[in-house]
Amino acid sequence: MTEASDTAPGSTYKRVLLKISGEALMGDTGFGLHPPTVQRIAKEVQSVHATGVEICMVIGGGNIFRGLAGSAQGMERTTADYMGMLATVMNALAMQSALEELGVFTRVISAIPMDQVCEPYIRRRAVRHLEKKRVCIFAAGTGNPYFTTDTAATLRANEMACQAIFKGTKVDGVYDMDPVKHPEAKRYDRISYDDVLAKNLKVMDASAIALARDNKLPIIVFSLDEPGGFLGILAGKGTYTIVD
Numbered sequence: 001m002t003e004a005s006d007t008a009p010g011s012t013y014k015r016v017l018l019k020i021s022g023e024a025l026m027g028d029t030g031f032g033l034h035p036p037t038v039q040r041i042a043k044e045v046q047s048v049h050a051t052g053v054e055i056c057m058v059i060g061g062g063n064i065f066r067g068l069a070g071s072a073q074g075m076e077r078t079t080a081d082y083m084g085m086l087a088t089v090m091n092a093l094a095m096q097s098a099l100e101e102l103g104v105f106t107r108v109i110s111a112i113p114m115d116q117v118c119e120p121y122i123r124r125r126a127v128r129h130l131e132k133k134r135v136c137i138f139a140a141g142t143g144n145p146y147f148t149t150d151t152a153a154t155l156r157a158n159e160m161a162c163q164a165i166f167k168g169t170k171v172d173g174v175y176d177m178d179p180v181k182h183p184e185a186k187r188y189d190r191i192s193y194d195d196v197l198a199k200n201l202k203v204m205d206a207s208a209i210a211l212a213r214d215n216k217l218p219i220i221v222f223s224l225d226e227p228g229g230f231l232g233i234l235a236g237k238g239t240y241t242i243v244d
Contacts, residue, residue, distance in 0.1 A: 013164060013234055015054040015130060017157040018045065019150065019204075020168045022063035022091050024224055032063060033094050041168075042098035044230045045135065049104055053234065054130040056160055057137045058153035059095060061087030067145070081145035085112060088149060092139035093117065105134040111143030111152070123159050130160065150208035158215050165217060166233065167204065168224030173241030174203055190242045203243060212243070219243040 024041065027034030049055055064087035070080030092108045099106045107129050108118035118139065119125070129136050141152040157165050176199065177185040193213035196203050203209065203221060212219055222233045222240040232238040 012236075013053055015056075015160065015162050016164050016166055016234070017056040017058065017153055017160065017162045018166045018168060018230070019058045019153040020060070020224060022060035022087065024063075024168065024170075025059070025091055025094070026063045033091070035098075038094050038098045039101075040227075041224065042095060042102055042104075044224070044228070045099060046102045046104050047228070047231045048234055049133070049135060051231070051234075052133070054133065055135045056126075056130065056156060056162060057092075057095065057135065058149055058156060059088060059091040059137065059139070060149045061085070061091060063087075064090060078145040081141075081147075082112075085140040085143070088141060089114070089118065089139040092137040095137055099135055105132075106137060107134050108137045108139055111138070111140040127160060136160075148205050148208065150204035151211065154204070154208040154211045154217065157217055158211070162217070165212065165219045166230065167219055167221045168230065169221060170223065170225060172223040172226070172239040174201055174221050174243065176201070187239075188241050190244070193243060196243055209243070216244075 025033050025038050027037035045055060061084045065083050067081035067084035070083060071077040089110055096106045096108050109121050109126055110118045111121050113120040126136050138152065138156045141147055141149050142155055153165060171179055173187045174191055175185040175187050179185040193209050196209050197206055203219065220233060220240050220242055222238065223229055226238065229238055233240050
Protein backbone atom coordinates (compact mmCIF):
# COMPACT_ATOMS: atom_id res chain seq x y z
CA MET A 1 0.00 0.00 0.00
CA THR A 2 1.23 3.48 -0.79
CA GLU A 3 0.81 6.79 0.95
CA ALA A 4 -0.75 9.68 -0.99
CA SER A 5 1.06 12.82 -2.09
CA ASP A 6 0.89 16.00 0.00
CA THR A 7 -0.73 18.18 -2.65
CA ALA A 8 -4.33 18.30 -3.76
CA PRO A 9 -4.47 19.67 -7.32
CA GLY A 10 -7.82 21.15 -8.25
CA SER A 11 -9.10 21.11 -4.69
CA THR A 12 -9.26 23.90 -2.12
CA TYR A 13 -9.83 21.39 0.68
CA LYS A 14 -7.04 19.89 2.75
CA ARG A 15 -9.18 17.82 5.14
CA VAL A 16 -12.83 16.80 4.81
CA LEU A 17 -15.33 14.42 6.36
CA LEU A 18 -17.51 12.20 4.18
CA LYS A 19 -20.83 11.19 5.76
CA ILE A 20 -22.85 8.42 4.16
CA SER A 21 -25.85 6.46 5.37
CA GLY A 22 -25.76 2.76 6.09
CA GLU A 23 -28.46 2.34 3.44
CA ALA A 24 -25.98 3.57 0.84
CA LEU A 25 -24.08 0.28 1.31
CA MET A 26 -27.13 -1.88 0.56
CA GLY A 27 -27.12 -1.29 -3.19
CA ASP A 28 -30.30 -2.81 -4.62
CA THR A 29 -30.66 -5.28 -1.77
CA GLY A 30 -33.12 -4.69 1.06
CA PHE A 31 -30.78 -5.32 3.98
CA GLY A 32 -27.12 -5.59 4.95
CA LEU A 33 -24.08 -5.04 2.77
CA HIS A 34 -23.78 -5.26 -1.01
CA PRO A 35 -20.03 -5.84 -1.62
CA PRO A 36 -19.93 -4.33 -5.15
CA THR A 37 -21.55 -1.14 -3.80
CA VAL A 38 -19.09 -0.98 -0.90
CA GLN A 39 -16.23 -1.39 -3.40
CA ARG A 40 -17.62 1.33 -5.68
CA ILE A 41 -17.82 3.83 -2.81
CA ALA A 42 -14.31 2.83 -1.69
CA LYS A 43 -13.03 3.64 -5.19
CA GLU A 44 -14.66 7.08 -4.94
CA VAL A 45 -12.81 7.67 -1.66
CA GLN A 46 -9.55 6.33 -3.12
CA SER A 47 -9.74 8.75 -6.07
CA VAL A 48 -10.01 11.72 -3.70
CA HIS A 49 -7.39 10.34 -1.30
CA ALA A 50 -4.94 10.02 -4.22
CA THR A 51 -5.01 13.81 -4.68
CA GLY A 52 -3.66 14.29 -1.14
CA VAL A 53 -6.90 15.36 0.56
CA GLU A 54 -7.11 14.01 4.11
CA ILE A 55 -10.37 12.09 4.57
CA CYS A 56 -12.45 11.10 7.60
CA MET A 57 -15.62 9.07 7.23
CA VAL A 58 -18.75 8.42 9.26
CA ILE A 59 -21.11 5.68 8.08
CA GLY A 60 -24.61 5.13 9.47
CA GLY A 61 -25.97 1.74 10.52
CA GLY A 62 -29.50 1.78 9.10
CA ASN A 63 -28.80 -1.06 6.66
CA ILE A 64 -28.36 -3.39 9.66
CA PHE A 65 -30.18 -1.86 12.62
CA ARG A 66 -31.67 1.55 13.36
CA GLY A 67 -32.10 2.51 16.99
CA LEU A 68 -35.21 4.64 16.44
CA ALA A 69 -36.93 1.79 14.59
CA GLY A 70 -36.15 -0.62 17.43
CA SER A 71 -37.44 1.90 19.95
CA ALA A 72 -40.65 2.38 17.96
CA GLN A 73 -41.26 -1.37 18.18
CA GLY A 74 -41.11 -1.34 21.96
CA MET A 75 -37.40 -1.86 22.60
CA GLU A 76 -35.85 0.27 25.33
CA ARG A 77 -34.38 3.30 23.53
CA THR A 78 -30.91 3.25 25.07
CA THR A 79 -30.41 -0.43 24.25
CA ALA A 80 -31.71 0.09 20.72
CA ASP A 81 -29.30 2.98 20.16
CA TYR A 82 -26.32 0.95 21.38
CA MET A 83 -27.30 -1.81 18.94
CA GLY A 84 -27.35 0.80 16.16
CA MET A 85 -23.86 1.93 17.18
CA LEU A 86 -22.57 -1.64 16.83
CA ALA A 87 -24.08 -1.77 13.34
CA THR A 88 -21.97 1.26 12.36
CA VAL A 89 -18.83 -0.59 13.48
CA MET A 90 -19.66 -3.48 11.14
CA ASN A 91 -20.13 -1.06 8.25
CA ALA A 92 -16.87 0.72 9.09
CA LEU A 93 -14.96 -2.58 9.08
CA ALA A 94 -16.45 -3.48 5.69
CA MET A 95 -15.36 -0.12 4.24
CA GLN A 96 -11.91 -0.47 5.80
CA SER A 97 -11.50 -3.85 4.11
CA ALA A 98 -12.57 -2.43 0.73
CA LEU A 99 -10.24 0.57 1.02
CA GLU A 100 -7.24 -1.50 2.04
CA GLU A 101 -7.81 -3.82 -0.93
CA LEU A 102 -7.32 -0.66 -3.02
CA GLY A 103 -4.07 0.16 -1.22
CA VAL A 104 -5.41 2.91 1.05
CA PHE A 105 -4.18 2.86 4.65
CA THR A 106 -7.31 2.99 6.85
CA ARG A 107 -8.11 3.08 10.56
CA VAL A 108 -11.47 2.30 12.16
CA ILE A 109 -11.83 4.36 15.32
CA SER A 110 -14.70 3.52 17.64
CA ALA A 111 -16.33 5.69 20.31
CA ILE A 112 -17.08 2.41 22.15
CA PRO A 113 -13.81 0.61 23.00
CA MET A 114 -13.47 -2.81 21.35
CA ASP A 115 -9.72 -3.26 21.07
CA GLN A 116 -9.80 -6.59 19.24
CA VAL A 117 -11.32 -5.06 16.10
CA CYS A 118 -10.58 -1.33 16.05
CA GLU A 119 -8.94 1.57 17.87
CA PRO A 120 -10.57 3.57 20.67
CA TYR A 121 -11.26 7.22 19.89
CA ILE A 122 -8.36 9.42 20.99
CA ARG A 123 -8.49 12.78 19.24
CA ARG A 124 -4.76 13.47 18.98
CA ARG A 125 -4.08 9.96 17.67
CA ALA A 126 -6.81 10.36 15.05
CA VAL A 127 -5.35 13.69 13.92
CA ARG A 128 -1.95 12.03 13.59
CA HIS A 129 -3.43 9.29 11.40
CA LEU A 130 -4.85 11.97 9.10
CA GLU A 131 -1.51 13.78 8.97
CA LYS A 132 0.03 10.48 7.86
CA LYS A 133 -2.54 10.34 5.03
CA ARG A 134 -4.56 7.49 6.49
CA VAL A 135 -8.33 7.43 6.07
CA CYS A 136 -10.06 7.50 9.46
CA ILE A 137 -13.51 5.91 9.75
CA PHE A 138 -15.24 7.02 12.95
CA ALA A 139 -17.63 4.33 14.20
CA ALA A 140 -20.15 3.88 17.04
CA GLY A 141 -21.48 7.42 16.73
CA THR A 142 -20.64 9.66 19.67
CA GLY A 143 -20.68 6.64 22.00
CA ASN A 144 -23.89 7.94 23.59
CA PRO A 145 -27.54 7.03 23.01
CA TYR A 146 -30.00 9.64 21.68
CA PHE A 147 -27.40 11.03 19.24
CA THR A 148 -27.46 10.18 15.54
CA THR A 149 -24.51 9.51 13.25
CA ASP A 150 -25.27 12.92 11.66
CA THR A 151 -24.46 14.56 14.99
CA ALA A 152 -21.41 12.29 15.36
CA ALA A 153 -20.20 13.33 11.90
CA THR A 154 -20.51 17.03 12.73
CA LEU A 155 -18.81 16.54 16.10
CA ARG A 156 -15.87 14.61 14.62
CA ALA A 157 -15.51 17.03 11.71
CA ASN A 158 -15.14 19.87 14.20
CA GLU A 159 -12.73 17.92 16.39
CA MET A 160 -10.58 17.02 13.37
CA ALA A 161 -10.64 20.62 12.09
CA CYS A 162 -12.20 19.54 8.79
CA GLN A 163 -12.99 22.30 6.31
CA ALA A 164 -16.33 20.81 5.25
CA ILE A 165 -18.70 17.87 5.62
CA PHE A 166 -19.55 16.10 2.37
CA LYS A 167 -22.86 14.30 2.74
CA GLY A 168 -23.34 11.66 0.06
CA THR A 169 -27.00 10.90 -0.64
CA LYS A 170 -29.19 9.40 -3.36
CA VAL A 171 -30.09 12.85 -4.75
CA ASP A 172 -27.88 15.64 -6.09
CA GLY A 173 -28.53 18.22 -3.39
CA VAL A 174 -31.14 19.66 -1.05
CA TYR A 175 -34.72 19.98 -2.31
CA ASP A 176 -37.78 21.68 -0.86
CA MET A 177 -39.65 18.36 -1.26
CA ASP A 178 -38.73 14.75 -1.89
CA PRO A 179 -37.74 14.81 -5.60
CA VAL A 180 -38.51 11.10 -5.96
CA LYS A 181 -42.15 11.65 -5.00
CA HIS A 182 -42.46 15.21 -6.35
CA PRO A 183 -40.84 15.78 -9.79
CA GLU A 184 -41.59 19.51 -9.46
CA ALA A 185 -39.39 19.80 -6.36
CA LYS A 186 -36.98 22.74 -6.35
CA ARG A 187 -33.28 22.17 -5.72
CA TYR A 188 -31.27 24.74 -3.79
CA ASP A 189 -27.77 25.67 -4.95
CA ARG A 190 -27.08 27.26 -1.59
CA ILE A 191 -29.12 27.48 1.59
CA SER A 192 -28.49 28.72 5.12
CA TYR A 193 -28.44 26.59 8.25
CA ASP A 194 -31.38 28.59 9.63
CA ASP A 195 -33.47 27.97 6.50
CA VAL A 196 -32.77 24.24 6.69
CA LEU A 197 -34.02 24.25 10.28
CA ALA A 198 -36.99 26.54 9.63
CA LYS A 199 -38.18 24.59 6.58
CA ASN A 200 -37.48 21.25 8.33
CA LEU A 201 -35.50 20.01 5.33
CA LYS A 202 -34.15 16.51 5.83
CA VAL A 203 -30.46 17.26 5.31
CA MET A 204 -29.26 16.20 8.76
CA ASP A 205 -31.01 16.18 12.09
CA ALA A 206 -31.51 19.50 13.87
CA SER A 207 -28.74 19.04 16.45
CA ALA A 208 -26.20 18.30 13.69
CA ILE A 209 -27.23 21.38 11.69
CA ALA A 210 -27.08 23.56 14.83
CA LEU A 211 -23.61 22.26 15.70
CA ALA A 212 -22.38 22.94 12.16
CA ARG A 213 -23.91 26.44 12.26
CA ASP A 214 -22.34 27.31 15.61
CA ASN A 215 -18.90 26.33 14.28
CA LYS A 216 -19.37 27.73 10.75
CA LEU A 217 -18.79 24.31 9.19
CA PRO A 218 -20.22 24.08 5.65
CA ILE A 219 -22.17 20.97 4.58
CA ILE A 220 -22.02 19.98 0.91
CA VAL A 221 -24.81 17.61 -0.17
CA PHE A 222 -24.24 15.62 -3.37
CA SER A 223 -25.21 12.36 -5.04
CA LEU A 224 -23.08 9.38 -4.14
CA ASP A 225 -24.59 7.44 -7.05
CA GLU A 226 -22.85 9.64 -9.62
CA PRO A 227 -19.56 7.96 -10.67
CA GLY A 228 -16.65 10.29 -9.91
CA GLY A 229 -19.02 12.61 -8.09
CA PHE A 230 -17.02 12.98 -4.87
CA LEU A 231 -13.82 13.92 -6.73
CA GLY A 232 -15.74 16.25 -9.04
CA ILE A 233 -17.48 18.09 -6.22
CA LEU A 234 -14.14 18.65 -4.46
CA ALA A 235 -12.91 20.26 -7.68
CA GLY A 236 -16.02 22.47 -7.79
CA LYS A 237 -17.72 20.58 -10.61
CA GLY A 238 -21.04 18.75 -10.76
CA THR A 239 -24.35 19.41 -9.03
CA TYR A 240 -24.58 19.92 -5.28
CA THR A 241 -26.02 22.10 -2.54
CA ILE A 242 -23.96 24.06 -0.02
CA VAL A 243 -25.44 24.58 3.44
CA ASP A 244 -23.61 27.44 5.14
